[in-house]
Amino acid sequence: MSNEIRIISREDLPKWLDQMLGTFTVVAPTRQDDYTNFGVITSGNQADFDAVNTRMSPKQIFFPKTERLFGFATDRQQVKLDDTPQQITPQVLFGVRPCDARSIAMLDKVFDTDVYRDQQYVSRRKATTIVSLACKQLAPSCFCTRLGSNPADMAGSDLLIIELPEDRFAIGTLTPKGADLLTAADLPAQATAQDAQAFDKAVRIAQDTTVKPIDSDKLAAKLARIFDSAFWDRWHDRCLGCGTCTYLCPTCHCFDIADEAKNNTGQRVRNWDSCMFDLFTLHASGHNPRPSQRQHLRQRVMHKFSYTVDRYGQAFCVGCGRCVNRCPVNIDIREILDELEDYQGG
Amino acid sequence: MSSIEQELRKIAADLLSTKKVDLVIGYESGSAGIGVRPAFIRSASDADRLVYNPLCGHNLSVFLNRHKGQKVAIVLKPCDTRSIVGLIQERQIDRDLLTILAVPCEGVVDISRIEKIVPPDTIRSLAIENDELVVQTDQGPKRLPLKDLLSPGCAICKITEPVISDQVLGQSQRKPAEGDEFAEVQAFSAKSPQQRWDDFCSEMSKCITCFACRNACPACYCTTCFIDASGPKWLGKTDHLSDVQVFHITRMIHMAGRCTGCGACLRACPVGVNLHKYTGKIRSDAREFFDFEAGDDPDAKAKPPLSTYSGSDPNDFFM
Numbered sequence A: 001m002s003n004e005i006r007i008i009s010r011e012d013l014p015k016w017l018d019q020m021l022g023t024f025t026v027v028a029p030t031r032q033d034d035y036t037n038f039g040v041i042t043s044g045n046q047a048d049f050d051a052v053n054t055r056m057s058p059k060q061i062f063f064p065k066t067e068r069l070f071g072f073a074t075d076r077q078q079v080k081l082d083d084t085p086q087q088i089t090p091q092v093l094f095g096v097r098p099c100d101a102r103s104i105a106m107l108d109k110v111f112d113t114d115v116y117r118d119q120q121y122v123s124r125r126k127a128t129t130i131v132s133l134a135c136k137q138l139a140p141s142c143f144c145t146r147l148g149s150n151p152a153d154m155a156g157s158d159l160l161i162i163e164l165p166e167d168r169f170a171i172g173t174l175t176p177k178g179a180d181l182l183t184a185a186d187l188p189a190q191a192t193a194q195d196a197q198a199f200d201k202a203v204r205i206a207q208d209t210t211v212k213p214i215d216s217d218k219l220a221a222k223l224a225r226i227f228d229s230a231f232w233d234r235w236h237d238r239c240l241g242c243g244t245c246t247y248l249c250p251t252c253h254c255f256d257i258a259d260e261a262k263n264n265t266g267q268r269v270r271n272w273d274s275c276m277f278d279l280f281t282l283h284a285s286g287h288n289p290r291p292s293q294r295q296h297l298r299q300r301v302m303h304k305f306s307y308t309v310d311r312y313g314q315a316f317c318v319g320c321g322r323c324v325n326r327c328p329v330n331i332d333i334r335e336i337l338d339e340l341e342d343y344q345g346g
Numbered sequence B: 001m002s003s004i005e006q007e008l009r010k011i012a013a014d015l016l017s018t019k020k021v022d023l024v025i026g027y028e029s030g031s032a033g034i035g036v037r038p039a040f041i042r043s044a045s046d047a048d049r050l051v052y053n054p055l056c057g058h059n060l061s062v063f064l065n066r067h068k069g070q071k072v073a074i075v076l077k078p079c080d081t082r083s084i085v086g087l088i089q090e091r092q093i094d095r096d097l098l099t100i101l102a103v104p105c106e107g108v109v110d111i112s113r114i115e116k117i118v119p120p121d122t123i124r125s126l127a128i129e130n131d132e133l134v135v136q137t138d139q140g141p142k143r144l145p146l147k148d149l150l151s152p153g154c155a156i157c158k159i160t161e162p163v164i165s166d167q168v169l170g171q172s173q174r175k176p177a178e179g180d181e182f183a184e185v186q187a188f189s190a191k192s193p194q195q196r197w198d199d200f201c202s203e204m205s206k207c208i209t210c211f212a213c214r215n216a217c218p219a220c221y222c223t224t225c226f227i228d229a230s231g232p233k234w235l236g237k238t239d240h241l242s243d244v245q246v247f248h249i250t251r252m253i254h255m256a257g258r259c260t261g262c263g264a265c266l267r268a269c270p271v272g273v274n275l276h277k278y279t280g281k282i283r284s285d286a287r288e289f290f291d292f293e294a295g296d297d298p299d300a301k302a303k304p305p306l307s308t309y310s311g312s313d314p315n316d317f318f319m
């Protein structure tokens, strides 16, 4: 639980961001046409604190859609590699929703392990302080509570901001990194004991839920069992294989490596990929072990609710609802989960 | 339930129970907050899942190439029948196996227009009541007149009758839209080359190259799309604006005389890239230079300009 609570008024939130701008690059939800997306702000007023979820998830801040891994140049004698790491400056990721913050903690399990440590990812993570903003209520497509989380979940955040009545916000400190950011801030109001209580109460209310969370171990075992069953016969019928669900998903992290070269210089890049694409598992021989949308969709569900549970001890879905909202043909992962729980076939 | 819906369910049940078709592709209600979605009906007892209302925007013809060799019945709006014409002319469809259930259309709702009025994170459900859309939100219901929510293509649509059909259900009450179908294109064409380029760059900078537009497009049925080809590789695989532009420019050239303006790409794009401005330009060019409009001529032998050559083809652009 948080050890220090500070209070800030709605009016002062942008001012706090302005203070940060002196030291940090600040990335916050900003309005773009009809939706919000994370973007670098140059003034605190540009941040949008009210939209529930940005269209794109914040994963691209740590795991960009295209990442240059290294450059290369060849002449007759040799190949020269240029793997000077990119300059990474300290940044604050502000106004992340708790589901997204939690997804970043999940990505850490993939990109920052003893077996594999991704240099760029880890440097960006180290250089970033995550300030989350608890949700006042679940949007219609949100289902974090089904995933055992809640709108004030603290996983992955350095600071958590919770809105209190009368346009005041309580800022809870969760990590030393968060504490540093808060200490550096020149915030007028100190929290009273009452405020601290209000913060704790808000956290408890968010946790107090009537929704029954999925039992991820049970589900993972069931999924492994019904791999070849009729359960998968119809979900994919309408799937376009467009990959929107995975590109927008904060926890999807599959990538493809490509060389982009012209004459004798070039670069190796890493691009987002998607199990919903035909090309994803196509072998050079022309054989494709997952030849149709049936297998593609099954893979997406297996990866999120079975393989990740086996490997990282947790389902890789935070219930942000992006795939639910934006799938052009309404393939709703919540329906799949509900039916999975009830499915009796073998 | 509307009479069209009733009729549709009956026809679908008949077709399936008499084994005239193996599959009926239509629309059903979507999950909470999302109006409708494509439905795949394989038994007569499921036919009552079918719905039909102004939320049925999807152009279902995109699903046909997965069911080659099967007897399929498909629900199509007047404009969607034009895609089928193109697919027949390009020999992607065996007409004898296909049953076209042509439904009338008074224009379909553009979901992004609803989201401009009602924030998407507050929409609990959508329902049609007479000529209004009832949006249930956390703050209570909101009633929006359907005529204010029409898809961009519908507002300028001149097609009120199916171009091709086997069974026609009801009749559109709508008159062909007046005014210029290509007004947006003309405004675009009137700009200076630099302005057009800036416009294109700014639109393209939104694109996340997910290629959903291609996947949703009924005319994009190539087994190996140029963007997926690796030997030779046509498209650079980075997020650099030039790669994004090469994708769109090449795809749009492939759309000349083939894009019917059905709007499937717009509906699928997760980040609201306005592709219609550019595909519209391609359509108006196909009309101007080749006197061809995709889907207009139901003759199976009509040849889209991309699949034919004539000595009199305009070739002013050759040096």
Ligand code: SF4
Binding pocket: A245, A248, A249, A250, A251, A252, A304, A316, A317, A318, A319, A320, A321, A322, A323, A324, A333
């Ligand atoms: S699967 Fe869907 S709901 Fe779950 S984290 Fe990914 S985008 Fe969000």
Ligand code: SF4
Binding pocket: A238, A239, A240, A241, A242, A243, A244, A245, A246, A276, A326, A327, A328, A329, A330, A331
């Ligand atoms: S967004 Fe929907 S249609 Fe597109 S790949 Fe995902 S499930 Fe399939």
Ligand code: SF4
Binding pocket: B214, B219, B220, B221, B222, B224, B225, B226, B227, B250, B251, B254
């Ligand atoms: S963009 Fe061109 S190559 Fe790709 S699927 Fe469409 S028509 Fe085929």
Ligand code: SF4
Binding pocket: B206, B207, B208, B209, B210, B211, B212, B213, B214, B268, B269, B270, B271, B272, B273, B275
């Ligand atoms: S659907 Fe939209 S974002 Fe995706 S490739 Fe097409 S234009 Fe770009």
